[in-house]
Amino acid sequence: MTVGRGRVSNNVRRLREAAAMTQAELGERVGATRQTIIAIEAEKYAPSLELAFKLARAFERPVDDVFRFHAEG
Amino acid sequence: MSQHETTAWWSLGSGILIWLFLLMRFTEDGRIVDLSAGDALATYIQMIVLWIIASVVPATLAAKRPAGTAKDERDRAIDALGDRWEGYVVLIAINVLIVHMLARAWYADRTPSLPIPDLGSTAALVFALLTTLFLADAVKQVVVLWQYRR
Numbered sequence: 091m092t093v094g095r096g097r098v099s100n101n102v103r104r105l106r107e108a109a110a111m112t113q114a115e116l117g118e119r120v121g122a123t124r125q126t127i128i129a130i131e132a133e134k135y136a137p138s139l140e141l142a143f144k145l146a147r148a149f150e151r152p153v154d155d156v157f158r159f160h161a162e163g
Numbered sequence: 164m165s166q167h168e169t170t171a172w173w174s175l176g177s178g179i180l181i182w183l184f185l186l187m188r189f190t191e192d193g194r195i196v197d198l199s200a201g202d203a204l205a206t207y208i209q210m211i212v213l214w215i216i217a218s219v220v221p222a223t224l225a226a227k228r229p230a231g232t233a234k235d236e237r238d239r240a241i242d243a244l245g246d247r248w249e250g251y252v253v254l255i256a257i258n259v260l261i262v263h264m265l266a267r268a269w270y271a272d273r274t275p276s277l278p279i280p281d282l283g284s285t286a287a288l289v290f291a292l293l294t295t296l297f298l299a300d301a302v303k304q305v306v307v308l309w310q311y312r313r
Contacts, residue, residue, distance in 0.1 A: 117235075125165045125311070126237040134313060138236050 096161040103131040105149045105156060120144040166228065167238050168311045170221045175304035177217035181210060182297040189290040198286035207289065241310040249303035256295040 106116050106127075113127040120141060122130075129135035130145075137145065146153040164172075188206045189195055198206070234242070264282055282288050 122235040123165065123233070123238070126235050129237060135237050141236055 093161055096159050097133075098136045098157055098159055099133060100130060100157045102127070102145060102156060105151065106131075109149060116145075116148060119148045165311065166225055167234065167241075168308065170225065171304045171307045171311070173221045174217070175301060175308070177213075177220075178297055178300050178304065181213050181217065182294065182301075184213065185210060185290065185293055185297075189286060195280055195284070195287045195290055197284050200285060203286045203289050207293075210293070241307055244310060245303040245307040248306045249299045252299040252302045253295060256298065260291055260295070 102116075106113070111119075113131070114124045117124045117127045121144065122137075122141060126135065126137075130137055142153055142157055146156045149156060185206065188202075189198065260282065267281065267283070280287060280291070282291055
């Protein structure tokens, strides 16, 4: 089975707000800038696998809870 | 606006200003003047000095606020995309110059109907190559800014 193009959505904003963290705090925790956290939350930037795992770890959730892949077609 | 975005705006602005300086030195009434090798070299050295000053200023300002200077993976990805576009521009421009020079040589006995610059002189060739570099850098900065702004 081949997986075609798709897009990645995420729950970063919801999880960050639930954890009462600011974007700057989350960025500091995962080694990213506040601007990158903003771009990820707005789904304008899909992070690398490494950063995705770091974000999941920061929320103490599995990656699947934070990021979701939506295949097109 | 992040430090990297500010630096990109600065690079774009200073690059345009330095290119305008070159334009002022190498052209007159819209035509490339045949500068002597000494004048062309002096202009080139002045341009290098201006370029160094333009590069040192944002680096000095960034050093004063180290918190915003660290690049993360998105910054590096944006830089890489900018570098790629810069490479495309250099590749295209160099090929345009090569085709232009070959065409000029091939049709040396004909007068061009369009006001095509003659790159036969050292000054004209230097100006064309420097313009290529500035154009490529400007495209890179525009791509970087577009990526940060989108």
